[in-house]
Amino acid sequence: MEDNKCGCEDVECMDESVKDNPNETKENKPNEDNECGCGDTEYIEKSDKGPNGDNNGCGCGCEEKEGYELEENNECRCEKESSDASEGDDGCGCGCGSVEYPDQSAIGNPEKPKFIADDKSINEFEKYAHSMGIKAVGYTQLTPELLIKDKFIQYSNVIVLTMEMSKELIGTDPSDETQELNDAHYEKLGKLTYELSDYLREKGYATEVAHPYGGIVNFSPLAQKAGMGFIGQNGLLITPESGPGQKISAIFVSIANLPVKNGNEHVWIPDYCAKCGKCIKACPEKALIEKETCCGGKEIEFIQKLCIGCSQGCNYCIGACPFDEKGYEHVKNKFDKMNAKLMKKKNKKFEIKLWYKWAKQNSPLFADLVNGSTIAISMTGNDERMILLEKKNADLKVNITNLKELENHAADLMFLMNEKDMGKLLEEDNAAKFIEYLSSGKVQIYAVINQSQLIDKGYNAFLDKLGFRLGGGGCC
Numbered sequence: 039m040e041d042n043k044c045g046c047e048d049v050e051c052m053d054e055s056v057k058d059n060p061n062e063t064k065e066n067k068p069n070e071d072n073e074c075g076c077g078d079t080e081y082i083e084k085s086d087k088g089p090n091g092d093n094n095g096c097g098c099g100c101e102e103k104e105g106y107e108l109e110e111n112n113e114c115r116c117e118k119e120s121s122d123a124s125e126g127d128d129g130c131g132c133g134c135g136s137v138e139y140p141d142q143s144a145i146g147n148p149e150k151p152k153f154i155a156d157d158k159s160i161n162e163f164e165k166y167a168h169s170m171g172i173k174a175v176g177y178t179q180l181t182p183e184l185l186i187k188d189k190f191i192q193y194s195n196v197i198v199l200t201m202e203m204s205k206e207l208i209g210t211d212p213s214d215e216t217q218e219l220n221d222a223h224y225e226k227l228g229k230l231t232y233e234l235s236d237y238l239r240e241k242g243y244a245t246e247v248a249h250p251y252g253g254i255v256n257f258s259p260l261a262q263k264a265g266m267g268f269i270g271q272n273g274l275l276i277t278p279e280s281g282p283g284q285k286i287s288a289i290f291v292s293i294a295n296l297p298v299k300n301g302n303e304h305v306w307i308p309d310y311c312a313k314c315g316k317c318i319k320a321c322p323e324k325a326l327i328e329k330e331t332c333c334g335g336k337e338i339e340f341i342q343k344l345c346i347g348c349s350q351g352c353n354y355c356i357g358a359c360p361f362d363e364k365g366y367e368h369v370k371n372k373f374d375k376m377n378a379k380l381m382k383k384k385n386k387k388f389e390i391k392l393w394y395k396w397a398k399q400n401s402p403l404f405a406d407l408v409n410g411s412t413i414a415i416s417m418t419g420n421d422e423r424m425i426l427l428e429k430k431n432a433d434l435k436v437n438i439t440n441l442k443e444l445e446n447h448a449a450d451l452m453f454l455m456n457e458k459d460m461g462k463l464l465e466e467d468n469a470a471k472f473i474e475y476l477s478s479g480k481v482q483i484y485a486v487i488n489q490s491q492l493i494d495k496g497y498n499a500f501l502d503k504l505g506f507r508l509g510g511g512g513c514c
Contacts, residue, residue, distance in 0.1 A: 139249040142232040143239070151244035151292040159241065160297060166237060167199065170230050173279045174200045176264030177296035184260050186253045191246065193290045198257075198264045199234070200275075201227040201250075203283040208353045208362065212322075216351030223285050224251040231287040243292050250287040257286035265299035268307035271338045272317050272326050272355060276307050281361035283353075310373050312336075320358035321345075384420055387460050388438050393425050397434040400469045404434055406499035414449035414486070416441060418456045447486055450495060455481045469503075476504055 155163075164175050176198040180191060203223060210216045228249045235245040248254045258275040262268055267277030276282050318326045318338065325344040328336055346352045356362055360369050393415075397404075404411075407429045415425040426437040426449060444452065455463065459480045463471060475481040485492060489508055492498075498508055 139228065139252055141247075142229070143236055143247070144232075145236040145239045147239055147244045148242050152242040153292050153294045155243070155293045155295065157297075163197075163234070163237065167230075167234055170233065171201060171226075172199050172230060172234070173202045173284060174266055174277060176200075176261060176266040177298045178260065178264035179298065180255070180260075180290065181263075184255050184263070186256055189254060191254075191290050193244065193246065193292050195291050195293055195296050196260065196264070197234075197289040197291055197296065198261045198266060199227070199231060199287045199289070200261065200266065200277060200280060200284040201230065201287075202280040203285065203353070203356070207351065208283050208357050210351070210353075212346055212350035212352035212354075214350065216353075217349065218351075220348075220351035220353075221251075224249075227285045227287050231289060235289050238289065238291060238293075245292070246290040248288040248290065250285050255288060257288065260288060261286050262302065262304075265302045265304070268302060268304035270307060270317075270359075270361075271311040271314070272340060274356075276304070276311075276359075276361050276366075278304075278366040281366060282356045282359045283362055306370075306373060310369065314360070316358045316360065317355035320354040322352070322354060326355065384417065384457055387417060387457060387464065388423050388425065390436055390438055392464050393427075393436045393438075396464055397427055397436055400472060401434060403469050403472070403503055404429060404500065405432075406496045406503075408494075408496050411495045411497070412449045414444060414452040415460075416452060416454050417460055418454060420457075424452075444486060450485075450487050450492060450497065452484045452486055453481050454484065473504055476506070 167175055178196050178198060180194040180196050185191070201223070204219075207216065207219050207223060210219065228247075228251060231247050231249065235247050238245050248257075250257070258269050258273065261275050261277075267275045270276045270282060274282050275284065275286065277284060315328065318328055323344045323346055325341045325346075327339050327341065329339050330336055404413075404427070409429055409431065411429040413427045415427070417424075421441055423438055424441045424444070426439050426443075428435045428437070439448070443449075455475065459475060463475060463481070466472075472481070476483065483504075483506070492508055501507060
């Protein structure tokens with residue numbers, strides 16, 4: 039489907055009759071509404087979320103949210119500020135600021151470093167790392183957006199290391215003593231990282247260490263890129279091995295054939311975390327706040343200056359996280375079961391017999407359409423299936439098909455609604471309810487073909503029955 043700005047092809051967008059009603063309450067306001075500064079146009083939102091759940095466009099999260107019991111972590115939200123590390127950085131990467139550590143290497147870099155490592159060498163390195171106390175090892179390529187400092191890094195090949203935080207640290211109330219314990223974790227991982235760097239240098243590879251308390255790279259996004267876990271709603275890495283409770287470091291290395299993973303199997307984590315509020319409630323300083331987006335969704339904002347994670351070792355948000363309390367597999371199983379239940383519920387809206395009944399009850403609306411005219415009905419939050427109503431010999435044929443068929447102009451118009459409103463529409467079985475939902479904006483209408491084609495197929499009369507008109511600001 040070839041879009042102009044608002045998702046329509048060569049046609050004008052919907053008028054005031056289908057725009058947001060300023061008197062709508064938060065409860066009945068449809069999530070698919072667009073208030074993103076798009077002027078007098080309506081368009082189909084395209085969700086393209088980044089690692090932190092940001093959408094393109096204006097950052098709107100306009101999807102329905104069904105209640106899960108969830109949450110997240112905040113291992114390192116930094117109160118300390120640094121002109122180098124904090125500028126332009128959402129968190130601190132972890133460590134807690136731009137601390138310059140002297141090189142603790144016991145072995146110098148080789149003059150002629152090796153660039154290839156066989157599987158045996160990689161396996162031996164991982165085995166050695168685990169024997170020292172490293173919980174997980176990942177591999178990735180360094181890209182500019184992961185750097186906090188404008189610093190030259192000779193090798194873009196990265197080994198990422200995590201070390202699990204102790205239960206003592208996670209379970210202890212914030213205090214100066216807790217902060218000392220927190221610092222000790224960073225120091226320990228830093229020492230292990232240098233020892234592993236020396237191990238690689240001894241094997242003939244060149245290295246450079248990113249100390250976990252330093253401010254060279256953004257560690258959580260780096261580990262996410264390595265496929266080790268995924269960043270939760272408050273910006274910290276959640277992994278199968280340690281949940282949200284880990285420290286992260288890295289080694290830049292000359293090995294060019296690191297076993298880098300393609301994709302990330304933990305991409306579901308933000309979806310779970312987005313429906314959880316435990317970390318927000320657990321934060322004693324209110325450093326995590328829930329805010330409404332411009333489209334009626336919600337997002338979590340982190341107020342760095344309020345966090346005492348790096349000044350007093352606060353880890354309440356980690357201790358309250360289901361990934362820490364119950365473990366990764368428990369949360370994943372629960373998430374999968376909930377998703378299966380929700381999918382089953384959504385699938386009921388795509389039962390073909392329900393739509394045959396609906397089409398029969400509303401057949402007078404479609405009487406003026408010519409044979410071959412086809413209308414798609416789609417549900418927000420469902421990117422797989424849609425209903426196709428096709429006019430054939432005075433009857434409406436109903437098919438359930440793949441949403442991607444719209445790219446092939448399988449339909450002339452598309453109606454878009456959320457799951458709740460689709461269910462109510464099917465229950466009512468009358469044209470009045472359909473027209474009511476259209477006029478209130480609960481059901482949105484988009485053109486897939488151009489205006490002249492719509493006219494040729496009889497859509498002028500069809501839209502007139504619905505209270506719209508082609509061109510002139512009425513519809514499409």
